[in-house]
Amino acid sequence: MHPLPHKSVGFRFPSDLSLLTLRGVGLQRVDSHSYCWDNRERRDEHCLIQFCVEGEGAVVVDEMEYSVRPGEAFLVDIPGNSRYFLPQHATCWEFFYFEFSKECLPLLRSLYGHTGPVVWVGLDTPLAGQMEQLYRYGVEQGMVTQYENSRLAYELWMNLMECALAGAKEERSKVDEARAYIDQHYAQESLSLDQIAQHVGLSKYYLCKEFHRTFGTTPGKYIREVRIAKACALLLTNQDCTMEEIAHRVGYANNNYFGKVFRAEKGLPPDQYKRQSSHYDMVRTVYDRPKLGAEGAVSPESATVPAARPKRPHSGR
Incomplete structure (x- = not known):
C-alpha cells in the first residue's frame, strides 16, 4: 500500500434508478478508544465494507465478536445488529471504507452464508490494489456518471465475492483439519481451542462458528465427546485399568473431573458403566x-x- 492522504468523499445521484452504487469512500486512521459505531442506533441506510491496512479493529455481529486485522475486511448492513470499534488492546486502526446502496444486500447476505462478516483480502493482492485505486479515483477524480459509479461498484463486489468464496473453500478444509487434529491429540490434557485455532490458522471465533456450521457442535463439545467415547471403549475392553489411568489416557488430569464429565455426557458414572459390561461373558x-x-x-x-x-x-x- 502506498502512502495516501486520509480523506473521504460522498456521492449523490439525482436519478432514481435502482442501481447498486458506491455512496462514499474514505481512508481513516483512528487511535482513540472512543471510536465506536453502534449500527443499532444509526438512521443512515447503506452497506459498509471496511478494509484494515494497519493496526487492529473489532466488529460485533449478532452478539459475536470478530477481530479485524491487516488484510481483512468486514461487511455490515446499516442499520443492523452490529457495531465496530477500536478494541482496548489495540493502539490504532487504519482502514479504507466503502459505503454502498442497499441494492448490494443480496450479495452481502450471500457472503455471510459462506464466510460470515469478515473476509480475508490480503494486503498485496489484486483485490487490495483495486480497493486502493477505487479510493484514489473517487477522491482525486470523482465519478463522472452514475453508470460509471455502478460499474465500478459491481466490479468490486464481484471480485470480493470470488475472493471470499475461494477463501471459504480453503477454510472449510481447515475446519476438517481441526477435527482431525482433535482426533489425534484428544489425550493431551493441554489441548485447547487456542491451540487448535493456531494449528489450522484460523481465529478461534471463526473456527467455532464454522466448526458448528459444519459438524453441528462446538470444538469444545467435540473434544468431550471424543474423550468420553474413547473412555467407554477402554472401560469395555480394559477391565484391569483403574479410573485414574483411564482418565489420564483420555486427556483428564484427575479422575474426579473425568467422572463429572462422563456422568454429564452418559447419564451415569464411569464405574457403573463399567459394571454393566460385566454382565456379559464376552x-x-x-x-x-x-x-x-x-x-x-x-x-x-x-x-x-x-x-x-x-x-x-x-x-x-
Whole structure:
C-alpha cells in the first residue's frame, strides 16, 4: 500500500434508478478508544465494507465478536445488529471504507452464508490494489456518471465475492483439519481451542462458528465427546485399568473431573458403566469400520474381547 492522504468523499445521484452504487469512500486512521459505531442506533441506510491496512479493529455481529486485522475486511448492513470499534488492546486502526446502496444486500447476505462478516483480502493482492485505486479515483477524480459509479461498484463486489468464496473453500478444509487434529491429540490434557485455532490458522471465533456450521457442535463439545467415547471403549475392553489411568489416557488430569464429565455426557458414572459390561461373558467392540490385520482380514483379537466374569451367577437380564 502506498502512502495516501486520509480523506473521504460522498456521492449523490439525482436519478432514481435502482442501481447498486458506491455512496462514499474514505481512508481513516483512528487511535482513540472512543471510536465506536453502534449500527443499532444509526438512521443512515447503506452497506459498509471496511478494509484494515494497519493496526487492529473489532466488529460485533449478532452478539459475536470478530477481530479485524491487516488484510481483512468486514461487511455490515446499516442499520443492523452490529457495531465496530477500536478494541482496548489495540493502539490504532487504519482502514479504507466503502459505503454502498442497499441494492448490494443480496450479495452481502450471500457472503455471510459462506464466510460470515469478515473476509480475508490480503494486503498485496489484486483485490487490495483495486480497493486502493477505487479510493484514489473517487477522491482525486470523482465519478463522472452514475453508470460509471455502478460499474465500478459491481466490479468490486464481484471480485470480493470470488475472493471470499475461494477463501471459504480453503477454510472449510481447515475446519476438517481441526477435527482431525482433535482426533489425534484428544489425550493431551493441554489441548485447547487456542491451540487448535493456531494449528489450522484460523481465529478461534471463526473456527467455532464454522466448526458448528459444519459438524453441528462446538470444538469444545467435540473434544468431550471424543474423550468420553474413547473412555467407554477402554472401560469395555480394559477391565484391569483403574479410573485414574483411564482418565489420564483420555486427556483428564484427575479422575474426579473425568467422572463429572462422563456422568454429564452418559447419564451415569464411569464405574457403573463399567459394571454393566460385566454382565456379559464376552464383549464385542464394534468399530466404525473393520480393523484389518496384516493380510487384510478382520482381526479377531481386535473384534472380540473377553469380559470379566461376574463374581456370582446371574439369572439373566
